[in-house]
Amino acid sequence: MSIKSALIGLSLFIGALLCAYGLQLHFGGEIYSYRSPSSSEDVHIRNLKDRVLQPKQGHPLIHTEKLKGPLRLTILGPTEETKDAYTGNLKLRLQLQSEEDLGSVQVKWILPAGVSFISGDGSFDGNGNVLEEVSVARDEVVERVVYLQVADNANYQVHVQASSGNEYAHFTEVGQYNTLFEPFINPASKSETLEKSTIDEPDAPQFKVFE
């Protein structure tokens, strides 16, 4: 065996030892300590513990966030690719989740002119709204579905409000679904449509204009 082979073997051996015995390892300023599991059962617990703990990454920029209630809602519909080709009924799925048990959640689909309710969960109130009361158990996903008819290929914004609470503490979560595209989702796309300050451009109109 050459000296180099011996060195390779030694480094692999040391690495294995470090892993096996969980000696403290120091990389990039972070030091972690692990004790070697002594049995297959311990290995299982170790892996389970790591999975259960689920460390977070965190946003690189620490920032405040305005108060949001325990409800979360997601509106799911056709994908971006299929939206443009849409010609028939539109199926939208509403998913509700909550950090606490909510016995009564008032769900309100708000349909703009040009979008009509065909069928699904909830009842149409004649004023462009589809209403329903649901209960949402903690950490469970409640899904509701509506089928809508869209008048043409223009973009329509369908909104949902989901509210709960009592007279002392009321909260609402809101969502928006665009039937065709979301032209302003990236603020950078607005730069061309935003007028400069009037102080810089004397010929500009009195107000900023959103085209």
Next chain:
Amino acid sequence: MNRDSIFLLLLIISLLGVTSCSQKTSTSAATSTYEAIDPGATEASYCAASTTYSSPVTITGTATYQAREVYGSPGSGGLGNAGTAKPIRYAEVTVKNSSGSIVQCTETSVTGGFSFALPSDGGTYSVYVNSRSSNSKLIASVLDRPALKNFYSISKSFVADSSKDIGTLNASVTGNVVGGAFNILDQLLATNEYLRAQVSNCSGTYTGCKNFSVAPKVEAYWMKGVNPATYLGSSSVLSFYLPGYSRLFILGGLNGDTDTSDTDHFDNSVIIHEYGHFLEDTVLGGSHSPGGSHNGNKVIDPRLAWSEGWGNFIQAAVLNSPLYIDTTGNIDGSTNYIFKLNLETAQTGNDIPTVSGQGNFREFSITRFLWDMIDTNADSLNGGTDNVSAAFPDIWASLTKTTQGFLNTNLAFKNIGDFHVFQTWLQTNNSGKDLSELIKIERHVANTTEYAQYVTTTGSCNYSLTPQTVTGDSGSFSTSDLHLNNNFYHLKATSSGSFTVTLEYSDADGSGTEADVDLYVYNKSARFGTTADMLAKSTNEPDKNASTSEIESATLTLTSGTDYLINVFVYTGAGIGGSFNYKLKLNGSELCPSSLP
């Protein structure tokens, strides 16, 4: 590839193997790509200096704005029609000639009036009232977005042929919704006005209290129909503040819509709340909040609870209303209340502490506590009765004193416990108000034993903790109860080098199931469970023998003068375990409670 190269490659591979076994998961993300912190364009200079003309004409006028007003109740109300026009107060006014050159500068008065001189030349001029102030009343700019830094204006043209009143310029709630920009500006002013009214001379009452005159400059970014969270690369819909950047971001709607989507430009609670974070960041010595989401009815990081509790409180104080109101949409589309919370009456679902000390971890408990310090309502709960009122100067004293206050630079993890310590000092030494009844109402612990207790290597001491079963706790960081199943200690390194932090624990009665207790050491950001902030950890399994002690030990490099947070964490994923006693050590010396220097 020659043999030397192969050798080198194998050596690298073997070392990589060791690296991967360390399970290091931290990542670094580039933050420079976020527009929220992009320096962006240069904001146009503030128009401050007035010009003198011989034989001038005097032009007068009035600037007003309208804001939508809330109506009704949740489910049958929300954001309604425009209210009565209000004056645009202390805002920048510029006058331009027909060539677009600025020929005059002034500011609006408290009534929104303006007056300026121009040459009597019969020329056509335009007056602009802008969404900016830079004077003894307010220093703020309401701008569109960081990349552009355009402010908003209302304007009117006239002919300078004689002295005249050109009437009223009004910023409206419809169309371009520029009334929103001026409403934001006016809420910032209202906050400054409130602070001047309350604590412009607080040092006369409390030694060391900082008198308030005007807050430093803030940039408030808002655009109609735009969700500013996209500047953070986030799809959440929200208003927010960026600590360290003096930038507020106010929600203007979503995808161009303002009538049915969530907006905040008329939600004064939200605007002032976020400005409260700015004050905390710039006037009150900096925020230590880890930021992040909060739902108003949950045990959260005490630094977050303090910061959000303060924001909720200052909006109530400025608006003189025990409510937190946030709406979505408006009456022209579809509207509702996003939030309507009563800060005076603690009811189910309103962030009520259920055990002693839990109030230190609940934002609305902190909000109610601070509100009870200034209101006159003698509400009662948990054996306490609100017997305190008009104590805003007490609050400000504890927040602005450099010793016995939040401007103490040795504070590293500000929370309500620190506030209580300073209030206790104020009561004892400077005739501050007795807050013991309010502490009972909100089940606070009036010191830092609940969170980030300052420890040094002096003396000998024993700690204990009784783990609790908590509804919804799955054993993860996200569901771990920070109050009941964790303890936290503030360590300030006094020298640099490699140190070992040790946790020695043993089951309290030596029988039954022992708890699985882990040790984490965080940096000053200390976002709980966040790998980027974990400097070291030790997560051994207990030996399942309650009669023997357990040891967790982590070695890390400490830097002199730097703050660290030690977390004693009960892992509950495999069961709760019994009460345990423990000691903390640094290089073998016990870490015990000490007074903050």
